[in-house]
Amino acid sequence: MTDNLAEYLRQPLKIGSKSIEKRLVLAPLTFLGNIAFRELVSRYGGYGLLSPCYRWRDEERSQLVCQIFGADPLTMANAARRIESEGLFGVDINFGCSNATICRRNCGAALLKDPDLAAAIVAEVRGAVTFPLTVKFRIGWRDDPAIAVRLAQRFEDAGADALIFHPRVAPDRRSRPPKWAYIGMVKQAVNIPVFGNGDVFDRDDCRRMIQETGCDGVALGRMAVARPWIFAELTENIQIGPEMFMDAALQLARLLETHYDPVAAIKRFKRFAFYFCANFCFGHSLYSGILKAGDMKEVDTILRRFFEKVPDLSSRPNMNFFS
Numbered sequence: 001m002t003d004n005l006a007e008y009l010r011q012p013l014k015i016g017s018k019s020i021e022k023r024l025v026l027a028p029l030t031f032l033g034n035i036a037f038r039e040l041v042s043r044y045g046g047y048g049l050l051s052p053c054y055r056w057r058d059e060e061r062s063q064l065v066c067q068i069f070g071a072d073p074l075t076m077a078n079a080a081r082r083i084e085s086e087g088l089f090g091v092d093i094n095f096g097c098s099n100a101t102i103c104r105r106n107c108g109a110a111l112l113k114d115p116d117l118a119a120a121i122v123a124e125v126r127g128a129v130t131f132p133l134t135v136k137f138r139i140g141w142r143d144d145p146a147i148a149v150r151l152a153q154r155f156e157d158a159g160a161d162a163l164i165f166h167p168r169v170a171p172d173r174r175s176r177p178p179k180w181a182y183i184g185m186v187k188q189a190v191n192i193p194v195f196g197n198g199d200v201f202d203r204d205d206c207r208r209m210i211q212e213t214g215c216d217g218v219a220l221g222r223m224a225v226a227r228p229w230i231f232a233e234l235t236e237n238i239q240i241g242p243e244m245f246m247d248a249a250l251q252l253a254r255l256l257e258t259h260y261d262p263v264a265a266i267k268r269f270k271r272f273a274f275y276f277c278a279n280f281c282f283g284h285s286l287y288s289g290i291l292k293a294g295d296m297k298e299v300d301t302i303l304r305r306f307f308e309k310v311p312d313l314s315s316r317p318n319m320n321f322f323s
């Protein structure tokens with residue numbers, strides 16, 4: 001990478017039969033990566049791909065990757081076919097989620113215990129579609145980089161076009177730092193693009209992850225929720241002002257009201273607020289106020305009151321702070 005991070009992130013990257021314009025992508029975030037949130041992110045721009053999605057706007061199809069999980073190769077292949085027919089950019093297979101409900105059904109990260117079945121799913125999906133196929137995965141269930149490297153090679157051999165690697169063992173709920181060094185090992189072991197993922201909070205983290213691991217791109221999760229303009233900030237060097245925080249939160253409130261009924265809208269806003277409030281030194285007071293709000297009008301009032309004074313920003317948002 002040259003010294004210029006933004007320039008690097010703006011270099012197109014080939015993924016299978018297609019290309020993306022920016023090497024910074026949104027990691028899948030259940031509930032949070034919803035249609036309203038993505039519309040907000042699209043107003044700032046600066047990303048290569050967005051994910052996941054079950055409802056979308058027509059104009060975003062070409063930059064959407066829909067993530068699927070499941071344990072049956074044929075069902076997964078059918079799902080992928082359906083996604084391809086919708087004209088989306090690609091499909092992503094979830095071998096990363098270690099949520100107990102998912103793992104109990106032998107889906108998500110549980111499949112990393114059964115590399116033969118995981119590879120069979122990738123191969124079956126590959127045979128069913130021609131559009132880009134990506135795989136998101138973790139280290140495995142033991143902290144050994146050799147496991148991740150072997151999995152990566154098997155996914156490549158089975159026909160994956162790119163990998164999104166979150167270097168934590170499966171049961172780890174983000175309590176310990178991800179092992180970025182393993183991203184470098186996975187990258188060395190395959191010939192398809194590798195996106196690094198995990199604990200990238202700012203420009204410096206992003207630069208370090210790319211420099212230390214040689215990864216081809218970066219997938220951002222929680223930080224994209226806290227600062228929906230972060231893609232534009234890193235790839236286009238847009239200027240960030242204190243007014244952007246209230247403005248983004250109010251824009252999201254309006255977009256949620258447009259796309260959802262009032263109950264669903266406020267539920268989603270509260271999930272967003274968990275990460276958004278971590279931006280501020282006294283964010284917990286804002287968060288508890290929003291949690292108690294009965295409707296979006298009340299949310300607006302709470303936001304406007306909080307931002308009457310320019311809030312102090314945490315130097316590094318603590319995303320586990322409220323849990």
Ligand SMILES: Cc1cc2nc3c(=O)[nH]c(=O)nc-3n(C[C@H](O)[C@H](O)[C@H](O)COP(=O)(O)O)c2cc1C
Nearest residue numbers: 027028029030094096136166198199200220221222
């Ligand atoms: C609320 C939430 C929902 C998530 N949902 C998914 C999901 O549906 N699929 C998936 O592969 N990963 C999911 N993840 C994991 C993220 O994609 C990502 O790997 C993780 O947050 C680490 O990246 P970050 O440090 O940039 O947040 C989720 C994470 C969070 C915090």
